[in-house]
Amino acid sequence: MPYGDPMNARVRSEERRAEIVRAALEVIAERGYRGASLAAVAERVGLTQQGLLHHFPTKEALLVAVLKERDQWDAVPDTQWRIDLLASLVEYNAMRPGIIQTFSALLGESVTDGHPARAYFTERYARVRESMAAVLRAEYGDRLPNGLTPERTAPLLVAVMDGLQYQWLLDPESVDMPGAFRDFLSLLGENPETPENPA
Amino acid sequence: MPYGDPMNARVRSEERRAEIVRAALEVIAERGYRGASLAAVAERVGLTQQGLLHHFPTKEALLVAVLKERDQWDAVPDTQWRIDLLASLVEYNAMRPGIIQTFSALLGESVTDGHPARAYFTERYARVRESMAAVLRAEYGDRLPNGLTPERTAPLLVAVMDGLQYQWLLDPESVDMPGAFRDFLSLLGENPETPENPA
Numbered sequence: 001m002p003y004g005d006p007m008n009a010r011v012r013s014e015e016r017r018a019e020i021v022r023a024a025l026e027v028i029a030e031r032g033y034r035g036a037s038l039a040a041v042a043e044r045v046g047l048t049q050q051g052l053l054h055h056f057p058t059k060e061a062l063l064v065a066v067l068k069e070r071d072q073w074d075a076v077p078d079t080q081w082r083i084d085l086l087a088s089l090v091e092y093n094a095m096r097p098g099i100i101q102t103f104s105a106l107l108g109e110s111v112t113d114g115h116p117a118r119a120y121f122t123e124r125y126a127r128v129r130e131s132m133a134a135v136l137r138a139e140y141g142d143r144l145p146n147g148l149t150p151e152r153t154a155p156l157l158v159a160v161m162d163g164l165q166y167q168w169l170l171d172p173e174s175v176d177m178p179g180a181f182r183d184f185l186s187l188l189g190e191n192p193e194t195p196e197n198p199a
Numbered sequence: 200m201p202y203g204d205p206m207n208a209r210v211r212s213e214e215r216r217a218e219i220v221r222a223a224l225e226v227i228a229e230r231g232y233r234g235a236s237l238a239a240v241a242e243r244v245g246l247t248q249q250g251l252l253h254h255f256p257t258k259e260a261l262l263v264a265v266l267k268e269r270d271q272w273d274a275v276p277d278t279q280w281r282i283d284l285l286a287s288l289v290e291y292n293a294m295r296p297g298i299i300q301t302f303s304a305l306l307g308e309s310v311t312d313g314h315p316a317r318a319y320f321t322e323r324y325a326r327v328r329e330s331m332a333a334v335l336r337a338e339y340g341d342r343l344p345n346g347l348t349p350e351r352t353a354p355l356l357v358a359v360m361d362g363l364q365y366q367w368l369l370d371p372e373s374v375d376m377p378g379a380f381r382d383f384l385s386l387l388g389e390n391p392e393t394p395e396n397p398a
Contacts, residue, residue, distance in 0.1 A: 030312040035233040101310050108307005111300050111368040113229040122369040129366075129373075146386055155379045156386070159362025160355055167328075167354055169310040170321040174328075180354045187345055187355070187386045 017055050019045050021065050029102040032109055033063060033117065060116050067120050070103060081135045083185060090161065090181040097169065104165050129154040136188075145189030153188065160184045216254050218244050220264050228301040231308055232262060232316065259315050266319050269302060280334045282384060289360065289380040296368065303364050328353045335387075344388035352387065359383045 023044040027036045038059055042052040056062040093100050110117040129151075136150035136157070144153055160181065168177040222243040226235045237258055241251040255261040292299050309316040328350075335349035335356070343352055359380065367376040 032231065032233055032308050032311050034231055035311070105307055105311050107365055108304055108310075109231050111307075111365060112231050112234070112304050118369065121365075125366050125369060126373060148382055148385070152379070152382050155363065155366055155374060156359055156383050159366060159379070160358045161362070162365060163358025163360070163362035164354065166306055166310060166320075166361060167324050167358060170317065170324060174325060175354060180351070180358070183347055183351050184355050186347070 013055070016045075017065070020047075020052065020055055020062070021069055024062050024066050025069070025099065025102045028066065028105060029098050032105045033115075034109060034112075038062070063116055066102075066106075067117065071124075081131065083135060083139050083188075086135070086157075086161075087178070087182055087185060090164075091178045093165070094168070094177050097172070100165050101169055104162075104169055107162065125158065128158055132157050140189065146187075157184075157188075212254070215244075216264070219246075219251065219254055219261070220268055223261050223265050224268070224298065224301045227265065227304060228297050231304045232314075233308060233311075237261070262315055265301075265305075266316065270323075280330065282334060282338050282387075285334070285356075285360075286377070286381055286384060289363075290377045292364070293367070293376050296371070299364050300368055303361075303368055306361065324357065327357055331356050339388065345386075356383075356387075 020041060023041045024036070027040050027044065030036075031040070036059075038052055038056075039049050041062065042049045045052075056065065106117050107121060109115055110121040132154040133150040136144065136153050140150065143149060164175065164177045164180050168175040219240060222240045223235070226239050226243065229235075230239070235258075237251055237255075238248050240261070241248045244251075255264065305316050306320060308314055309320040331353040332349040335343065335352050339349065342348060363374065363376050363379050367374040
């Protein structure tokens with residue numbers, strides 16, 4: 001008698017929530033958060049808007065779930081990040097333009113007045129800069145070969161990753177995002193097989 | 200008899216257009232382009248929506264005027280750009296957060312599907328990368344001190360400028376945008392008075 005079985009009901013509800021979050025990621029990639037409507041998300045998963053509200057009572061609640069999803073991808077413990085893993089992360093990102101589009105659109109919107117993702121991004125960047133400084137310190141010690149400290153290099157590392165994503169999303173044919181990121185790492189003193197004449 | 204004087208009428212109309220564009224820049228900074236309404240822009244300049252439509256028949260027409268405004272600021276001829284001018288530009292940008300917010304929000308949105316500013320940004324970035332490569336070549340010749348070509352360095356230069364803007368807009372107390380940009384220039388081989396212990 002599966003109907004009414006609370007265990008199955010919970011699993012079904014969690015699956016449904018995950019499906020809604022995936023649909024929300026797509027709708028945000030297409031229209032941004034302010035341009036996204038709960039109706040569009042509901043339609044994509046074959047729910048009525050009322051049915052969607054049962055899982056996420058507000059648009060902001062759905063945004064919170066989307067941002068939590070974001071955090072889970074980054075769930076590599078600080079002590080396990082290494083410079084070469086960052087290069088791999090950028091390679092990986094180049095294979096998933098949809099999701100990069102979602103978060104590039106959200107980051108862009110987050111700087112507008114009173115945006116509900118603003119606090120999230122502000123805290124996230126503070127944390128990521130700290131984490132990147134730790135990665136750089138583990139690799140280079142208190143000074144990079146060029147004389148900058150890890151703390152002063154971290155915002156540049158983060159800025160290059162974000163900035164390249166916009167150029168690449170707008171023009172994937174012209175911008176080799178992973179190659180450009182490896183070039184940046186080579187500026188830091190790394191030289192991860194920088195080819196003389198890249199494609 | 201100023202009323203009916205076609206010269207004065209044209210001047211008045213141009214002034215009114217400029218005023219509308221300034222209001223649109225503000226509204227986009229606050230809400231993004233998709234979140235902006237012609238009604239909000241009209242209200243800010245004390246016009247009816249009908250009155251606004253007389254000057255800009257569609258929201259997209261107003262966006263085009265906003266983007267043209269953007270282009271005029273950059274109207275430094277390629278041959279006159281120099282690396283140290285870029286550092287000054289970033290200093291200057293740090294004094295006008297409103298306008299940087301407008302264009303960071305627009306860039307973010309531009310990667311969403313079918314956004315009316317997408318073609319503008321795609322072309323703009325191709326042009327800016329080319330122009331930056333020329334600046335780097337004038338400064339360093341065919342190879343930078345670190346071995347990268349001007350063409351491979353240009354996307355990094357542009358990415359750092361954009362990426363730093365987001366971090367700075369979100370957290371101006373924590374991010375010294377002009378200082379970080381000078382740090383980046385020092386990675387390229389420049390060493391524009393990098394202080395040992397910055398604020």
